Amino acid sequence: MTRFYHNYPFFFRLLSASNKLFSLLLTIFFMGAALFVVSCEEGPTKLGSEMLPSNDFVMVNSTDTLSTWSYTMYDNSLATNDPSVGFVGSIYDPYFGTTTTEFVSQIRLSNAWKYGPVTIDSVRLKLLLLTVKGTNSNLDHFLRLSEISEQIYTNTPYYSNTQTDTTDYSVIAQLPKMTSDTINDISLTLPIEFGEYLLRDTSKFFYNNTKPDFRSYFKGLYFRMSSASDPLLIAFSLVTKPSTSSTYNNYFVLYFHDTADIKYNYYFILDPVHPNACYNKYNRDFTTAEPGKEIPHINDLTYRDTLSYLQYLGGVYTKIVFPGLDSLKKKLSGSKFSINKARLTIPVYYDHVKYTPLTVPSNLRLRFLDNADTVKKDVPDYLLDTQSKFFDGSLHKLDSTYYFNIPTYIQNYLEDSDDRYPAELDVYQGASGLNSVILKANASKTPIKFEMTYTKF
Numbered sequence: 464m465t466r467f468y469h470n471y472p473f474f475f476r477l478l479s480a481s482n483k484l485f486s487l488l489l490t491i492f493f494m495g496a497a498l499f500v501v502s503c504e505e506g507p508t509k510l511g512s513e514m515l516p517s518n519d520f521v522m523v524n525s526t527d528t529l530s531t532w533s534y535t536m537y538d539n540s541l542a543t544n545d546p547s548v549g550f551v552g553s554i555y556d557p558y559f560g561t562t563t564t565e566f567v568s569q570i571r572l573s574n575a576w577k578y579g580p581v582t583i584d585s586v587r588l589k590l591l592l593l594t595v596k597g598t599n600s601n602l603d604h605f606l607r608l609s610e611i612s613e614q615i616y617t618n619t620p621y622y623s624n625t626q627t628d629t630t631d632y633s634v635i636a637q638l639p640k641m642t643s644d645t646i647n648d649i650s651l652t653l654p655i656e657f658g659e660y661l662l663r664d665t666s667k668f669f670y671n672n673t674k675p676d677f678r679s680y681f682k683g684l685y686f687r688m689s690s691a692s693d694p695l696l697i698a699f700s701l702v703t704k705p706s707t708s709s710t711y712n713n714y715f716v717l718y719f720h721d722t723a724d725i726k727y728n729y730y731f732i733l734d735p736v737h738p739n740a741c742y743n744k745y746n747r748d749f750t751t752a753e754p755g756k757e758i759p760h761i762n763d764l765t766y767r768d769t770l771s772y773l774q775y776l777g778g779v780y781t782k783i784v785f786p787g788l789d790s791l792k793k794k795l796s797g798s799k800f801s802i803n804k805a806r807l808t809i810p811v812y813y814d815h816v817k818y819t820p821l822t823v824p825s826n827l828r829l830r831f832l833d834n835a836d837t838v839k840k841d842v843p844d845y846l847l848d849t850q851s852k853f854f855d856g857s858l859h860k861l862d863s864t865y866y867f868n869i870p871t872y873i874q875n876y877l878e879d880s881d882d883r884y885p886a887e888l889d890v891y892q893g894a895s896g897l898n899s900v901i902l903k904a905n906a907s908k909t910p911i912k913f914e915m916t917y918t919k920f
Contacts, residue, residue, distance in 0.1 A: 529787040531807070531911045533771040533904030536889070537761045541777045543743040544621040549733070550743050550776065551606065552688040552696035554596050556899060557753035557817060559774050564696060566686040567611060567627055568741035570715065572677055573730035576668035581719040581727070583662070586653040588636065590699050591712035595641045596897060597695035604695045606651065609633035609685040614678060621742035623778070627685055632660060638688075638695075647697075658717045661731065683740070698897065701734050701741065711735065745776055767905040770812055773827070773890055774899045781890040781902055783807070783829075785913065788886040792877050799920040805873040808912045809865045809890065811858065812901040820863065823900040826856045827865050829888045831872070835881070842872040842888065865890075865902075873915065 550564035588606075609629040615621070636651040667680035688695065699713050713733040720726045733739065749757065760766045761779070771781040807829075813819055830839045844867075845854045855866045869888075876884040892898070903909055 529785060529791070529913050529915060531913045532767055532784040532786060533902065533911055534764055534782045534784070535758055535761050535768070535772045535779065536782045537747075537779050539624055539745075539747070539778065541623040541745070542620055543623050543625075543745070544619060544741070545617060545738065546741065546743050547700065547702050548593065548698050549686070549701055549741065550696060550698050550745075551686045552597070552604075553690065553694035554696040554775075554897075555694050555751070556774075558756045558758065558772065558901065559779065559899060560747065560749040560751040560757070561694065562696075562774070562776065562778075563746045563748075564776065565627075565744040565746075566741065567615065567621075567625075567683060567744065568686070568701075568733060569615065569678055569683040569739035570681070570731040570733060571735040571737065571739055572668055572670070573714075573732055576665040576729075578665075578719075578727060578729075579721060581662070581721050583655050583658040583717055583719045584726075585718045586655060586658040587716050587718075588651040588653055589712070589714055589716060590649050590651070590697070592641070592647040592649060593698045593700055594645065594897060595643050595647055595695065595697055597643065597693055603691040604638045605689050606636045606638055607633060607687045607689060608636070608653075608657075609687070610681070611683045611685050614682045615740040615742070617738060617740045619740070623743065623745040625742065625744060627744065629685055638697075641697075653715070658719070661715075661717070678740075696897075699733075701738065703734050703736050743776075745778060747774075747778055769903070769905055769907045771902045771904040772899070773824075773892060773902065775892065775897045777891065779899075781809075781904070782887060783809075783890060783911065784887045786886070788873070788876060795877055795917075795919070800877070801918045801920075802870040802874040802877070802915065803918055804914065804916040805868070805870040806914045807867040807869060807888075808914075809867070810903040810907070810909045810911070811863045811865065812903050812907075813863065814901075818899075818901055820858070820860050822898060823858065824892050824896055824898045825858055827858075827867075827890055827892055827900070828856055829854075829867055829869065829872075830891060831885060831888050833883060834885070835883045839889065842869055843875065844869050844871045847871070 549566040549568065551566050553561055553563040555561050610632045612628045612630045634654050634657045636653050638651065639649050641647045641649065661681060664680060667675075667677050670676050670678070688697075701713070703711060711730070711732050711734055715731040715733075717729045717731075718726070719729070749761070752758070758772050758779075760768050772779055773781050809827075811818075811823060813823075828845060829842045831842060832838075833840050842854070845851050845856070847853045854868055858865055872884065872888075876886060890902070892900075902911075904911055
């Protein structure tokens with residue numbers, strides 16, 4: 464009985480251990496089977512790959528390591544013919560020095576001459592100024608108008624450094640007091656002799672493209688400003704904007720009476736519906752910049768400074784070079800690919816005196832030298848929509864950075880087999896902008912950044 468008593472629980476203990484051992488072995492078996500199945504199964508991206516052509520696969524690549532280099536460039540011979548805005552005067556900047564602007568234009572008859580002998584009572588020049596830069600507290604700024612000696616033509620290239628020849632005839636008018644950085648509607652009194660000079664042969668008051676007309680009789684005016692104190696710059700539109708009071712905003716008006724003492728007005732227009740031939744002239748003197756703030760490297764492609772510069776009215780601009788795009792172009796040669804994202808970000812430098820978030824341009828643009836016709840054009844991304852919302856180009860004040868989306872241009876560059884699109888772009892401001900900006904670049908703590916994502920098929 465003792466033996467039986469001791470074997471009974473032993474049997475059940477042995478049975479319990481066997482069950483646990485069986486469960487353990489069963490678990491190990493299923494785990495091994497699962498591992499075997501997984502090891503034999505093809506990944507979802509490879510399953511059946513041997514049955515598909517290689518061009519059915521898509522590879523998405525992204526990079527933010529493509530380097531960008533910045534340089535400050537200067538062009539003293541800009542095409543400035545047929546502008547939308549005329550500039551006259553000068554402006555000073557501690558970084559860029561002194562810029563002097565001048566304007567050359569024909570004047571257009573308002574209508575055919577239908578009067579007999581007249582006596583001029585007064586002559587006025589009316590200007591609606593888009594902005595005034597500088598000071599005018601002492602009323603010591605004078606506008607000088609000189610007759611040009613050679614006829615000029617619409618759609619003919621004229622440049623910022625074009626030599627302008629004049630006759631011996633000129634008049635001077637004192638500018639009135641004006642308010643800076645806003646619109647000013649001004650009226651200048653000109654000598655009566657100026658009106659008499661214009662009317663000396665009214666038989667020429669007509670337009671004809673086959674014989675000499677008013678444009679060859681009075682070829683135009685050269686607008687310059689002289690200032691005895693601080694520099695002053697004025698800007699006026701050359702695009703007709705009809706209003707309720709007058710069709711034109713910028714014009715000469717002659718007040719006169721005839722032999723019957725009937726009074727008349729006659730106009731010579733600067734912003735007519737049919738545009739005058741005209742051009743702007745710019746001269747920049749960098750040597751007058753404030754010591755320590757002058758631009759150290761201009762047109763120097765051997766030196767990559769920590770800052771680059773962009774000035775109003777063209778001339779000084781920033782060049783962006785993408786040295787890594789050439790190797791990427793070679794790598795993708797013969798492949799099918801699509802640029803999903805190409806974003807250029809350019810941070811701004813503020814000195815918090817002259818340059819602040821309120822003084823720099825709100826928008827900038829990018830252009831390239833089209834080697835097909837050797838002219839500079841806006842990148843195609845800028846033209847994708849009417850307000851360039853996709854391209855952006857605006858200053859984001861939260862991070863003091865300009866953003867530019869340029870996937871179309873990068874796609875064109877990488878697919879280009881005719882070397883039409885270069886691996887470099889110019890950062891510039893529109894022709895009418897009067898704000899400058901200093902940009903961080905190269906070895907700056909927060910340099911320019913270029914991010915790109917592309918899909919390879």
